[in-house]
Amino acid sequence: xxxxxxxxxxxxxxxxxxxxxxxxxxxxxxxxxxxxxxxxxxxxxxxxxxxxxxxxxxxxxxxxxxxxxxxxxxxxxxxxxxxxxxxxxxxxxxxxxxxxxxxxxxxxxxxxxxxxxxxxxxxxxxxxxxxxxxxxxxxxxxxxxxxxxxxxxxxxxxxxxxxxxxxxxxxxxxxxxxxxxxxxxxxxxxxxxxxxxxxxxxxxxxxxxxxxxxxxxxxxxxxxxxxxxxxxxxxxxxxxxxxxxxxxxxxxxxxxxx
Amino acid sequence: xxxxxxxxxxxxxxxxxxxxxxxxxxxxxxxxxxxxxxxxxxxxxxxxxxxxxxxxxxxxxxxxxxxxxxxxxxxxxxxxxxxxxxxxxxxxxxxxxxxxxxxxxxxxxxxxxxxxxxxxxxxxxxxxxxxxxxxxxxxxxxxxxxxxxxxxxxxxxxxxxxxxxxxxxxxxxxxxxxxxxxxxxxxxxxxxxxxxxxxxxxxxxxxxxxxxxxxxxxxxxxxxxxxxxxxxxxxxxxxxxxxxxxxxxxxxxxxxxxxxxxxxxxxxxxxxxxxx
Numbered sequence: 354x355x356x357x358x359x360x361x362x363x364x365x366x367x368x369x370x371x372x373x374x375x376x377x378x379x380x381x382x383x384x385x386x387x388x389x390x391x392x393x394x395x396x397x398x399x400x401x402x403x404x405x406x407x408x409x410x411x412x413x414x415x416x417x418x419x420x421x422x423x424x425x426x427x428x429x430x431x432x433x434x435x436x437x438x439x440x441x442x443x444x445x446x447x448x449x450x451x452x453x454x455x456x457x458x459x460x461x462x463x464x465x466x467x468x469x470x471x472x473x474x475x476x477x478x479x480x481x482x483x484x485x486x487x488x489x490x491x492x493x494x495x496x497x498x499x500x501x502x503x504x505x506x507x508x509x510x511x512x513x514x515x516x517x518x519x520x521x522x523x524x525x526x527x528x529x530x531x532x533x534x535x536x537x538x539x540x541x542x543x544x545x546x547x548x549x550x551x552x553x554x555x556x557x558x559x560x561x562x563x564x565x566x567x568x569x570x571x572x573x574x575x576x577x578x579x580x581x582x583x584x585x586x587x588x589x590x591x592x593x594x595x596x597x598x599x600x601x602x603x604x605x606x607x608x609x610x611x
Numbered sequence: 612x613x614x615x616x617x618x619x620x621x622x623x624x625x626x627x628x629x630x631x632x633x634x635x636x637x638x639x640x641x642x643x644x645x646x647x648x649x650x651x652x653x654x655x656x657x658x659x660x661x662x663x664x665x666x667x668x669x670x671x672x673x674x675x676x677x678x679x680x681x682x683x684x685x686x687x688x689x690x691x692x693x694x695x696x697x698x699x700x701x702x703x704x705x706x707x708x709x710x711x712x713x714x715x716x717x718x719x720x721x722x723x724x725x726x727x728x729x730x731x732x733x734x735x736x737x738x739x740x741x742x743x744x745x746x747x748x749x750x751x752x753x754x755x756x757x758x759x760x761x762x763x764x765x766x767x768x769x770x771x772x773x774x775x776x777x778x779x780x781x782x783x784x785x786x787x788x789x790x791x792x793x794x795x796x797x798x799x800x801x802x803x804x805x806x807x808x809x810x811x812x813x814x815x816x817x818x819x820x821x822x823x824x825x826x827x828x829x830x831x832x833x834x835x836x837x838x839x840x841x842x843x844x845x846x847x848x849x850x851x852x853x854x855x856x857x858x859x860x861x862x863x864x865x866x867x868x869x870x871x872x873x874x875x876x877x878x879x880x881x882x883x884x885x886x887x
Contacts (some may be wrong), residue, residue, distance in 0.1 A: 502675070507725035
C-alpha cells in the first residue's frame with residue numbers, strides 16, 4: 354500500500370494513456386472506433402451526473418449480492434466443516450455446480466425474479482458465494498491437528514476452540530475468498546444488467562454502444578473498473594486491520610496483492 | 612485401588628497394560644502397537660526411543676486420551692484414560708503457536724482455554740519465559756521467533772498450569788544440532804525444578820541417555836517394548852557426560868538393540884547380509 358507499490362503501475366497507466374493519445378492522433382482513428390483518453394476524460398466530466406447515478410445503482414447491487422454471499426457462504430462453510438454428512442452430501446454438488454456458467458442462469462433468474470434490483474443481486478450472489486465457501490472451508494480445515502489435540506488437552510469445548518483457534522486461523526483464507534468474491538460480484542451485477550435493466554453501469558454501457566457513443570462507453574468501463582478496484586481495496590484494508598500478523602508475513606512473499 | 616497406593620510410594624504414575632492399536636488403511640489394517648506394557652513412575656524422566664513408525668507418537672496420543680486403544684488399558688494417576696486428559700502438558704515436534712498471539716499470549720492460551728483469567732497467570736508466564744531465555748521476546752509474534760524460540764514458547768505453554776505429567780513427542784525433532792543441545796540442557800533443569808513425571812519420545816539415542824532415568828527401546832512396527840534400560844548417571848548432567856564411558860555403554864546398548872532389529876546396519880554387516 355506504500356508509494357512503492359502504487360507508483361510503478363500508475364506510471365505504466367500514464368505511459369499507456371500518452372501512447373494511446375498519440376496513436377489516435379497520428380493514425381487519425383475515428384472517435385467512434387477508439388476515442389482518445391482526453392476525449393473519454395471529457396465525456397466523464399460532461400456526463401458525471403449520469404455516470405454517478407448508474408454507478409450508485411450498480412454498486413448497490415454488488416454490495417447486496419456480496420453481503421448475501423458472505424451471509425450464506427460462511428455459515429455453509431462452517432456446516433460443511435462440522436458435519437461429515439453435509440460434507441459428503443453437499444460439497445461435491447457445490448463443486449460440480451461451478452461447471453455451470455452462471456451467466457447461462459442469469460436470464461432464468463431475471464425471468465423468475467422479475468425486473469429491478471433483485472435479479473442482479475441474485476446473479477452477483479450466485480457468482481460470488483462459491484469462492485467464499487471454498488476458501489472458508491479450506492481455512493477452517495487449515496488448523497494443524499496438533500493444535501486441536503492441544504486444545505482438547507486444555508479441556509476446551511468446540512465453541513471455544515472455534516472462537517479462539519479455528520475461526521482466527523481461517524481468516525487469511527477467508528479474506529482471500531472475499532477478495533475474489535467481491536470482484537466476481539461486480540461481474541455478476543453487470544451480467545444481470547446486460548440481460549435486462551433500465552439503470553446501472555451495464556445498462557449505461559449498452560446504451561452508449563447502441564448510439565456509437567464510444568467515449569461514454571469507455572467512461573462507463575473505467576468507472577466500473579474503479580468500482581471493482583475500490584471494493585477490492587476496502588476488503589484489503591479490512592484484512593490488514595483485522596489480521597496484521599498475516600499481512601506482515603505475506604508482504605515478504607508477494608509485494609502486495611494489487 | 613492399587614494404583615493410588617503406587618502413587619503414594621512414588622511409582623506407577625502412568626500405567627500402560629497390553630495396549631494394542633490398529634489403524635485401518637486402504638491396504639488393510641496396520642498394527643502400530645502390539646501388546647505394549649510399561650509404567651512411568653511418579654517423578655521420573657522416561658524416554659521412549661524407537662525407529663520411525665514404531666508407534667511412539669501413537670503411545671503419546673493414547674496416554675493423552677486423544678486416541679483410544681484397540682485393546683488394552685491405560686491409566687494416569689490411577690484413573691483409566693477414557694477421555695482427553697487435562698492434567699498434563701504436551702509438547703509436539705511442531706510448536707503449533709497461534710500466529711496472531713505474542714509469545715506471552717501463546718503461553719496464556721493454556722489457561723484461557725481452561726476458562727481461567729489469563730491476567731492471574733501473567734506473572735508466572737513471564738517467569739517461565741524468562742527461565743527459558745526468552746526475556747525481552749514476550750511481545751514478539753511467532754513469525755518473529757526462531758525455531759528454537761518457538762519450541763521454548765511451546766514448552767512454557769505446556770508448563771503454565773503446573774501439570775504433574777509432561778508429554779513430549781520429539782520436541783527437538785525440527786531443530787538444528789546446537790539448539791538441540793541447549794534445549795536438552797534447558798529441559799533437564801526445568802524438569803529438575805518441577806519434580807514432574809516426564810514421558811519423552813525421541814529417536815535420538817544421545818538425547819534419551821542424557822535426559823532419562825529410564826529408557827524404553829521399541830521394536831520396529833508393530834511396536835513392542837524391546838528393552839527397558841536404567842540410566843545410572845549422576846545428576847545434574849553436563850554436556851560433557853556424553854564423553855563418559857558409562858554414557859557410551861548405555862548408548863551402545865540401545866544401538867545394539869536397533870542393530871539386532873535391523874533398524875541400524877553397520878558397514879561391516881552389509882556385505883555378509885547380501886550372501887544368501
